[in-house]
Amino acid sequence: MERHFGVDRTILLAIWSMESNYGAALENPERLHNVPQALATLAWADPKRSNYAKKQLLAALEILQEGDVAPKQLTGSWAGAMGHTQFIPTSYLLYAVDADGNGKRDIWHSVPDALATSANLLAKNGWTTGKTWGYEAVLPAGAARYAGQTKTLAQWAALGFARPNGKGFPRGSDRATLKLMAGAEGPAFLMTSNFFTIKKYNAADSYALAVGLLADEIAGYGGMQQSWPRPAGTLDIKEKFELQHRMKALGYYDGEVDGNFGSGSKAAISAIQQRLGMQQSGEPSRTLLNALR
Ligand SMILES: [Ca+2]
Incomplete structure (x- = not known):
């Protein structure tokens, strides 16, 4: 294929x-x-x-x-x-x-x-064989104002953009568009033409990014290196798994450990919150995870 x-x-x-x-x-x-x-x-x-x-x-x-x-x-x-x-x-x-x-x-x-x-x-829809969808990059100070602009990868490198692992961009003459999908505090992405071809499948930037990152993980290149900014106190996916594991080990939860917080997880959280004298929100939080640790 x-x-x-x-x-x-x-x-x-x-x-x-x-x-x-x-x-x-x-x-x-x-x-x-x-x-x-x-x-x-x-x-x-x-x-x-x-x-x-x-x-x-x-x-x-x-x-x-x-x-x-x-x-x-x-x-x-x-x-x-x-x-x-x-x-x-x-x-x-x-x-x-x-x-x-x-x-x-x-x-x-x-x-x-x-x-x-x-x-x-x-x-x-214009897939270019043998090329990537784009690169995760570290946003240089003051460079958020370039969001949405398209330049060659060599021009981006000259502005101080680099990959999180410090490596340069191959194919410097390829053009790429800067996307700051998580805002100026999050990882930057330099999207090449195949990213926009993935969007023909589903027009959401977040969809095309998820496909690209998952493809890189499947290929063994690893996933996103920088962390995605999230509201203070909320858990990332690894922490959500950990919370479910800990609730299971303590006998509060007998559902799947899958990072999804459905009614079973919420009931377990409420029961633990009650036991610990915390307010019963049923919502996963950093405070709760730290209490169980
Ligand atoms: Ca057939």
């Missing part, structure tokens, strides 16, 4: 992870709506999404007409995102690929078809 479309396998894995947790999310009844029914409902009942839903409904019917999938198997989210890589019907019609050669473009059951469809979308 990497050879055929020229899109890195790590990027495709990261998209698959983000879209459906490698297919696991497709077991969730929330993702198993009949797509024409869901879109017809939206078109009728949701004035804000009516135009979108009508267009997608017609595209969904076209998919059925082309015979790639049986009507009962045309499942997706309430808004019509379908299969392992969560394509909406119009995107499916533009990019779907039969990679396993069985004659059907089946992004619901065939992982090769789904990943090839994503690769095809990126390739057709």
